[in-house]
Structure formats: structure tokens, C-alpha cells
Amino acid sequence: MATSDNQARARGQVGSQTLARGLCALLAVVDSPAGLSVQEIAAHLGVHRSIAYRLLQTLSDYGFVVQGASGSYLPGARLAVMSRSYLPALREYALPVMRELADELGCTVSLFVAEGLDAVSVELVEPLTVSHHLAFRAGMRTPLDRGAAGYVLMAAEPQRPGEPAVVTEVRERGYATSAGEVEPGAFALAALIPDILPRASLAVMSHREEQVLAARDPLLKAAERIGHEAEFTSGAV
Known part of the structure; x- marks a missing residue:
């Protein structure tokens, strides 16, 4: 969070602070997860409490945040409404396939799209068939040149000067693996969802390497299925 916030502050210096x-x-x-108080937001932004309060009140007026019983501010329902408008067709077709895959493999499954120089998780499904699995939140951003999902998204583009050597391998074999590049001790396997714009990849993640490696064929089939079903409704090439 700190990195993206710092980047936003930097952009605010030439835009609207x-x-x-x-x-x-x-x-x-x-x-x-537990929300933040006005004072915590003020400290996070490095501003006076009164400024933080006005910002939060404006966000609250538009439904982006809501004040809980404890006084802390929590995400508001307006965010859920907005999220449904982002790539609705792709997500509609992807979610049932992701649920089947997650439960079959006992792994967390995430849908990533390319945004600038980042791979961004826009949907995430955790398995219901096991009690222990890797968990993180949708919205996670990782550099394209780090991790299986990023490698796959890079491989979908023409070769770039200085790109990681693994990306060339991904173009040849059609999938990518990574170990501990995004989260220590976590393994990932990703495949490109074909014929979709923006570029999208499906990734399986687990703390068990053998579990991830065994997911190759089911993952490739799932990615192909999503691409085929969403081809004519989500900006396909």
C-alpha cells in the first residue's frame, strides 16, 4: 500500500493534491480490515486531523466510506456498485470457472489483468474444499516483471528490450511459474486467457509447490474455456 500511495502523492504534486x-x-x-480513525488517516497522509476529517466526510457523502459504531471509517457500499462495472463480461464468465478450479485443486485462483506496468488482481476465489490455503485480497498489484501472472502478461506482447529471460520461455511453453517472488514461501502458476483485451491471465497460488505444479493442465483448460466463452462479449481481439 505504501508504494502505491507514494506514487499517488507524487502524481498529486502536478495534478490535484x-x-x-x-x-x-x-x-x-x-x-x-478493521477500518481507520480520522487520526490514523491524518498520520498516514501526513496532514492535520481537520484535513483528514474533511476528506473522509466527502468520501462518506458519496458513499465510498462509512463510519462504524467505533468511529472508524470502513469501505462503503458504493465501492461494490462501482466494482461490478469493471470488465463485467470477463468477470461473469471467469468466476464460475475459477470456482470450479479452486475447489478441484484446493488452491486460491486469481484473475489478473495488465494495467500499465503492473499485473492487477481483479477477482479472487478461495477454495471451499480445504481449510488451509493461501489468502490475499483482490486488488493486489505486482510488477509485470515479477511473478507468474506478470510473466504471462508480458509474454503476450512483442519482445521488449531487457525483459526477463523467463518471459521468452513463457512464450514457448504457454504458461509461467514463480516461487516466492511476490510473497515469501508462495508458489504460483499462470496461463494467458486467449483473445481477450485487456490482456488477462489466470493464476493458481499455494504454499505447496507440488500442488501448484500439478495444476498445469486444469489451469490451461480453464484459461482456454474463459477465453472461448467471453470472446465475443469482453472486447476480444
């Missing part, structure tokens, strides 16, 4: 602060406050609230 108030807007940048408001967005940073919103991201901070979203990333905090």
Missing part, C-alpha cells in the same frame, strides 16, 4: 489525498485516504481505508 486534494484529489490525490482523498484517493490515498480511500485506499488506506479499503486496505485496513
Whole structure:
């Protein structure tokens, strides 16, 4: 969270500083499971408490945050409404396939899209068939040149100067693996979802390497299935 917030503040220096602060406050609230107080937001932004309060009140007026019984601010329902408008067709077709795959493999499954120089998780499904599995939140951003999902998304583009050597291998074999590159002790396997714009990849993640490696064929089939079903409704090439 700190990196993205710092980048937002930097952009705010040449754009709207108030807007940048408001967005940073919103991201901070979203990333905090227990919510944040006005004082905590003020400390996070490095501003006076009164400024943080006005930002939060504006976000609250528009339904982006809501104040809980304890006084802390929590994500508001408006965020759920907005999230449904992002790539609705792709997500509609992907989610049932992701649920089947997660339960079959006992692994967390995530849908990533390319956004600038990042791979962004826009949907995540955790298995219901096992009690222990790797967990993280949708919205996670990772550099394209780090981790299985990023490698696959890079491999879907023409070769770039200085790109990781593994990306060339991914173009040849059609999938990518990684170990501990995004989260220590976590293994990932990713495959490109074909014929979709923006570029999208499906990734399986687990703390057990053998579990991830055994997921190759089911993952490739799932990615192909999503691409085929969403081909004519989500901006396919």
C-alpha cells in the first residue's frame, strides 16, 4: 500500500493534491480490515486531523466510506456498485470457472489483468474444499516483471528490450511459474486467457509447490474455456 500511495502523492504534486489525498485516504481505508480513525488517516497522509476529517466526510457523502459504531471509517457500499462495472463480461464468465478450479485443486485462483506496468488482481476465489490455503485480497498489484501472472502478461506482447529471460520461455511453453517472488514461501502458476483485451491471465497460488505444479493442465483448460466463452462479449481481439 505504501508504494502505491507514494506514487499517488507524487502524481498529486502536478495534478490535484486534494484529489490525490482523498484517493490515498480511500485506499488506506479499503486496505485496513478493521477500518481507520480520522487520526490514523491524518498520520498516514501526513496532514492535520481537520484535513483528514474533511476528506473522509466527502468520501462518506458519496458513499465510498462509512463510519462504524467505533468511529472508524470502513469501505462503503458504493465501492461494490462501482466494482461490478469493471470488465463485467470477463468477470461473469471467469468466476464460475475459477470456482470450479479452486475447489478441484484446493488452491486460491486469481484473475489478473495488465494495467500499465503492473499485473492487477481483479477477482479472487478461495477454495471451499480445504481449510488451509493461501489468502490475499483482490486488488493486489505486482510488477509485470515479477511473478507468474506478470510473466504471462508480458509474454503476450512483442519482445521488449531487457525483459526477463523467463518471459521468452513463457512464450514457448504457454504458461509461467514463480516461487516466492511476490510473497515469501508462495508458489504460483499462470496461463494467458486467449483473445481477450485487456490482456488477462489466470493464476493458481499455494504454499505447496507440488500442488501448484500439478495444476498445469486444469489451469490451461480453464484459461482456454474463459477465453472461448467471453470472446465475443469482453472486447476480444
